[in-house]
Amino acid sequence: MPARHPTHEIDVWSVKGRFQHLIFSPKGAIEGLMIDTQGVPTQFVTDAQDPGTVALFGALQVGQKLVVEGTQAPPSPKGEASHTVYRFERLASVDDQPPQPAPSHEGTKGTVVRFNHARHGEANGVVLDNGDFVHTRPDGLAALGLQVGDWVAAEGSARALVTGSGRVIEAVRVNDQPVARDH
Template sequence: MPRPQHPPAHDGDVWSVEGRFQHLVYSPRGGVEGLLIDTDGIATQFVVDPHDAASVGQLLGLQAGQALAVEGRKTPPSPKGEGEHVVYHFERLAEVDGEEPAAPQDAQVRGKVVRFNFARHGAPNGVVLDSGDFVHTRPDGLARLGLHIGDAVHAEGAAQPLATGGGRVIEARRINGQPLAAHG
C-alpha cells in the first residue's frame, strides 16, 4: 500500500507538520515512543528516543483532538519494509492549540536519596529522592557531589513529569547550593 503524502512546511532538514493529536505511541516495553497526529485525514507519526526525558515530557498531557504543530526530520526507509504512514524523528512540539507550549518549569525539590539512577552505559547519572523525583546530574556531576544513600538533597532546575507519573525529572543546575555544569 503506498504511503499517503502531504505537503508539510520545511526548513532544511526540519519539517513542520500540523494536525490533530490522536494518541501516544508506546514501545514494546511500555515507554512513550512517539505520537500520531491526523493531518487532513492522513496519519503522521513522530518517533522519540524513549530515554529522552525532555522530548517525552513534551508529549505527556496532550489530549486527543488538540491542534498541534510538530517539527521533525523525515526518517529513512525502514529495512523492515514500507510503513502505513509517514514517519518523522521528533524534534520539538512547536504549537499546541495555536500557542507555543510552555517551557519546562523551574522547580526546587527537597528529599533524601533513596537510590541512584544509571545511564544506559551503566554509570550513575543522578539520584531518586524519597519524594519520587529523579534529579539528573550526569555522571560527572554526581561524582563531583559525592552523594550517598540517605543524604539530604535540595535541587534546583528545569522540571518535567516522569513518563511513569508520580514524580518529576529535574535537570539539576544547583544541588545543595553547588552549581552543576550546563547540560548540553
C-alpha cells in the same frame, strides 16, 4: 498537508494535524506522537532518552491543532510502516499558539540509600529510601557531590519504574542546585 522548508539543508517538513496520542517505548518513556492529518495518521518519532519530551508533550490534549516539524524517517529494516513516519524536530504550534511546556515538574524527597550505575558502570544518579531513582547523569552526580545518607529534594519530570516500586525523576534541580546535563 506537509510543507517543505526550502531554506534548510535537510528536508524539514511542517505538518498540520490534530493530536491523537503519545507513543510510548516498552520501558514507558515517550518516544513519539501521532497526529491526524486530514484523515491520514502521521507519526513523529522522538529520542526516548530526552526528558524534554515529557515537558513538551505532557500537556497536549486529544484533538488539539498542532503544527509539527520533522524530517522524513528512512525506511525501517523491520518492514514498511503503515503510515508516514517523521523524525521529530520541533513543535511549532499548539492551537495556533506557541507551545507551552507541561505546567510543572514533579519532585521527590528522601535519603540516599545507594548509587545507580549506567550500563557502562559509571554512577548516574541515586536511589532514595522511598524507592525513587533520581537520574542526574554522571556529570550531574559528580557536581552535586552526593553521598549515601544525604538528604535529597529533587525536581524534574517523573515516570514510573517498570517494577512499580518507585519513579524515575529526570532531575533538573537537586537540593536547590541546577543539575548539569552532559550529553
